[in-house]
Amino acid sequence: MHTLNDKWMRVAGVPLLSLLGQWMMYGYTNVPYPDDWRIPVFFVLGAVLVWEANRQGIIVSRQRYPELGQTRQRVLFQLVWFFFFAGIIRITQTLFYDLIGLWQTDDVFEIKPYFFNTLVSVIGTIQLAAMFEGIYLYQRWKVAYTEAQELKKVNLQSQLESLKTQINPHFLFNNLNSLSSLIGSAPRKAEEFLDDLSAVYRYLLQQNNRSLCPLADELQFIRAYFYLIKTRYGEGIFMKVDIDDRLLKHLIPPLTLQILFENAIKHNVISVNRPLTIRLYTRDNTLFVENNFQKKKVAVPSNGIGLQNITMKYKLLDGPPVMIQQDESRFLVGVPLMKPKVEEPV
Template sequence: MQPLNDKWMRILGVPLLALVGQWAMYGYTNVPYPDDWRIPFFFVLGSVVVWEINRWGIIFSRRRYPEQTQTWQRVLYQFSWFVVFASFIRITQTWFYQQIGLWHSTELFEFKPYFFNTLVSVVGTVQIAAVYEGIYLYQRWRMTYEEAEELKKVNLQSQLDSLKTQINPHFLFNNLNSLSSLITTDAQQAELFLDELSSVYRYLLRQDERSLCPLAEEIRFIKSYFYLLKTRFGDGVFMEIAVDEHAMLCLIPPLTLQLLFENAIRHNIISADRPLTIRVYTEQKMLYVENNRQLRTATAASNQAGLQDSMTKYKLLDQPSVSVYQDEFRFRVGVPLLPPPAEVTVSKSEHNR
């Protein structure tokens, strides 16, 4: 949440508005404006105290109901706060006026001064708060608009990257070369390889318009994708999958696993003597892709290349950040698992109760 940038409002705006409000109150009640300096002084002082306390109500309401869709809850929270605290402070202040003799009255609780003193304070606070709320709504709208535009750019770039992957001549050439070798040596395995290659391209072609997909689909895809890698690299590469069954319904951006697998393949030595092992596992609503670290010298400085796109997507989806960890022996990327639609619906309904 952005901090309230209202220094001058607190220093000058509230005191000036308090003086204007007090003048209006005396004019409305047909009482001559007092010559006693203590009355405007204490009224301004009380207004500053009222606003500072009510300002906390604005801050708390924004923390509790920050979204544009929660505007009514936020406004009702603020209004209730204003009425309670402004009334308490002004009633206490009016009683204090009488105790120090700022006016003479035979009744201890004369309704009119208590009522109008409180009314002016609440109305003034609501008017100022309305300006604050308007600025806040505009800022939230602008932020949402900018994030939506940024997400469009990221999605377009992701689609472009996906298209590049689909028509990547190296990727296609390597797989066709592997297929050609299998046709002459093992026709049955060549048929299986062709099926997996078709599955990979079919999946790639389906991702143009989706921002999220079930983890189960990504796991099925990565198994087909890894089959191609295994056929190419043989005992130079291994994969381990340990994903909880209940996590399969969770959502992640499509092609996330492919991106992370490509990152591992591109930047590490792969050989039968030094095999690369890629592990996929889940822990505490996170999906981790981890590999043993044996960097190629030419790419050692760019081991995190290609991860920025995934990080940006999660940021724009307002989700926890992608985590990256590396040490001398391993490289690990953790991506948050987003709840499936059913869980989102349930959590929203529970939140609204």
């Protein structure tokens, strides 16, 4: 998108527009059009040079300020570039005209021809640039609209998956069954289990309308969620956490950890003899979720929607890519942590 689709403009449009601009300039200054073929030829060559120089300014401005919200900076950058390069080329060209005798003047540095030659080139360039900028803005808007629609689709899919978890009969039955067994044997643990169960459901209900949340919230949720899992599997599953406290306010898409934990539990053997260990740790502003890989003999059906949703969310939020690695002994997902926005003082 940083390139310009201006092939025909470069080949024919700029020369024809330059001849039109020259004719208008002579008409405006009431100076008879010169009977010398060299003047229109050199003017066309100058116009081509001006456009080739200024189109680079358009490309550079798009590389530096590509977003819709950076339109003002992009346009100002282009204007400064146009005036600078058009001025250098047209002033040099006008001086060249005088030195080779294309017109007679008593003062080599008479301001009028330099001014009008430069003005015509700048105005012509601005008109062409405005057309290309309009096309660029439309393309950026179209991309932004498409990404917004995709993000809405991903969010709806995420909400659907969250809703499935909330009403999943197996999830609810297993937790109620665990709670029932604890009530008689360990009433204190049953109370703690019920508190964590309610915290899990409360968090699931609250996250549907959020695109990002603090890492601290996710960790608090996953601890409550893991307590439910731990109650069920006992010594068959463990969680180790090594999180840099400085990153707790950094942002992450909600329910990311739940998806990764469910993925690990779903696809790996969990037993006292072969315990599953899930590690959470941070490195270089990235949250890593790692588990020892011990694949079940009977493959569990999977559509991969969970990991796809996480990856798509980061892509649509213009975040760094999600890292996924797997070998014979481990499965690792690296989730980038986004810096929180600095609140402006009131």
